[in-house]
């Protein structure tokens with residue numbers, strides 16, 4: 321598909337650890353009756369939603385929870401559903417998570433990891449184009465929109481952020497990749513979206529996590 325040629329699918333487990341450390345603290349303090357619903361909106365081959373799934377499993381264990389994950393590329397979604405990865409994609413993943421949630425490949429699969437079924441089943445993959453208006457069955461608590469905005473012009477970036485913000489519950493969180501944010505700031509994206517308030521947190525987290533008012 322043409323989009324595969326235009327964008328990179330690069331991703332890995334625990335990419336930009338500060339985001340996941342921050343999410344971990346949010347999950348630890350979660351007050352909601354139900355576990356939060358999280359959407360990875362440009363999930364590529366799945367490492368991002370599966371990293372989130374590991375944090376959810378730590379926080380909510382066998383309680384009911386699931387994660388939404390989408391990408392425009394069917395090729396990436398297929399790879400995400402298979403959940404077989406070169407070990408090099410897990411360099412940033414804490415060893416305890418690797419041991420707990422991944423199976424180590426042997427023989428023909430030497431150098432690979434396979435995600436545990438228990439975790440795989442918690443992630444629902446679907447094809448979605450961020451450039452189209454988004455409709456979800458229910459609003460979500462958290463959206464990860466990382467390392468994808470860089471491919472769009474300023475007007476489209478703004479439309480995407482606005483579309484996605486309508487899918488967030490009040491007090492919902494939006495995570496944007498560090499590289500995306502520089503572009504966003506340069507393009508005056510934040511002033512266009514006055515509903516977003518940067519969370520009061522540590523400097524880096526504050527830079528890239530936004531909250532609906």
Ligand SMILES: C[S@@+](CC[C@H](N)C(=O)[O-])C[C@H]1O[C@@H](n2cnc3c(N)ncnc32)[C@H](O)[C@@H]1O
Pocket residue numbers: 323324327328329330331332335361362363364365368390391392393396448449450451465466467468471497
């Ligand atoms: C670099 S990856 C980012 C993966 C992950 N979010 C991360 O930060 O590691 C960018 C992904 O955006 C997807 N993408 C590009 N254009 C898109 C669109 N219009 N709608 C949905 N996904 C899109 C690509 O297929 C690719 O998998």
